[in-house]
Amino acid sequence: MTNIADLEIFSRVVSAGSLSGAGRELGLSPAVVSKRLRKLEDRLGTRLLQRTTRQVALTEAGQGFYERVVAIIAGIEEAEAFVTRRSTQPRGTLKISAPTSFARMHIAPHLGAFMRENPDLSINLVLSDDFVDIVGDGFDLAIRIAELSDSSLVARRLAPVERVLVAAPSYLSERGLPQSIEDLERHICLPQHNNEPWRLEGPHGSIVYRAEGPLQTNSSEVLREAVIAGLGLALRSTWDVGAEIASGRLVRVMPEFAASKSVAIHAVYPSRRFLPAKVRLFIDYLANLYGPVPYWETVPASAVSAPTVGDAVPPEPKPNGRAGPPAGTRP
Known part of the structure; x- marks a missing residue:
């Protein structure tokens, strides 16, 4: 043996x-x-x-x-x-992979409380927007924001993801408030950092809209700062911009349209019969922290509907070409 x-x-x-x-x-x-x-x-x-x-x-x-x-x-x-009886006092190092922005905003601020509760446990938090090889790279678990496909890994859903259309008040004051998908053709629509189209659910079903604005970036954080700065409309997750919506720095537009809810926040770990206590405790900690209605969703109702920003009908594009190239829709 x-x-x-x-x-x-x-x-x-x-x-x-x-x-x-x-x-x-x-x-x-x-x-x-x-x-x-x-x-x-x-x-x-x-x-x-x-x-x-x-x-x-x-x-x-x-x-x-x-x-x-x-x-x-x-x-x-x-x-x-x-x-x-070490199950209540986990020891060793917990190696975690997590998306950069989400980890900075919704994991890092809460590590202190978790580590004070588990003083014999060390954390190795590795930030990456790629899907790491959990087994091959020696991770205990990974946080993934995605629609997960079948695999040999085990996944636990931690929280739903709500993605909504937002813009800065300064942009809306200048450009007007879009009322329909057709109105988006007269607005600057910022593509997602991975160039995926906007997949929206609306009153009349699903819409696939390809945003073709003037900014191209592979960074979700750059896109976030661009929409806050008033460069255009963007499709963002509420975990990313919930505070800005609540404070009024961003406004939700066309609230009847939102992204498909098939995407969620998951904890993913190797398929094992015996899950180490340190992994189980951390996953339970995040699940209890976020809950079925995450704290970033609890914003005032007034922050979820667009305020009046002048003429409700979007103006025609200006001749200086600030509006992005026309974008179409397809079912």
């Missing part, structure tokens, strides 16, 4: 990305780590890692083996936590 310690060494090598990195974490020399890995591969009769002096890479067999080893180690940790 394979030595459990050899499995932990193999797992640490993969997560650390090198023999020396794993050795430092385990208090072993690189030579000892290399010897134990060779012993494990000889016992299994297959190569698990391609090794160089600087880095390691999983083979195809190694990838499948690693996924199962992670589950085994997690189960052992959970069993030990149960026996020693």
Whole structure:
């Protein structure tokens, strides 16, 4: 039977990305780590890692083996936590991946309270707007804002996502208030940072509208600042601009139209029978913090409907070409 310690060494090598990195974490020399890995591969009769002096890479067999080893180690940790009553006092490091803007606004401000409740737990929060390889990159969990497809990962829905059309009062004072989808052709509509079209649900069903404004960016935060500055209309999530709507810095326009609600905020983690206490506690903490009606949705009713900003009919485009190119609709 394979030595459990050899499995932990193999797992640490993969997560650390090198023999020396794993050795430092385990208090072993690189030579000892290399010897134990060779012993494990000889016992299994297959190569698990391609090794160089600087880095390691999983083979195809190694990838499948690693996924199962992670589950085994997690189960052992959970069993030990149960026996020693550590389930109420999680220890170690919790490695989390989260989207940049959301983490800055709705995770980072609440970490202090969580860590004070769990003083023996350290947090490694990695910000990325890409979908990381949770298993391959050694994450305990990831926060994802998406419509999730089927996968081998487990997902828990933390909160709904409401996406609405907004603009700054200064923009509306100059351009007027749009009343219909057709009116958008006479407005500056800022494309989403990923260039996806606006998928809206309205009184008469679904609408797909391709915004073609003058600003192109791959940064959601740049787009957020642009709409606040009065550059045009944008489709934004209320978790991102709820405070600005409440304060009046942004106004919700055409409130009868909103994005499809198939997107939600999820906690995603490797499929395991035994979920480590540190992961379970953090997911429960976020779920209780956000709730079925997240705090960023509790804004005054007056902030959700557009105020009067002059003539309700949008003006014709000015000859200086500030309006973006005409954009069409399709069902």
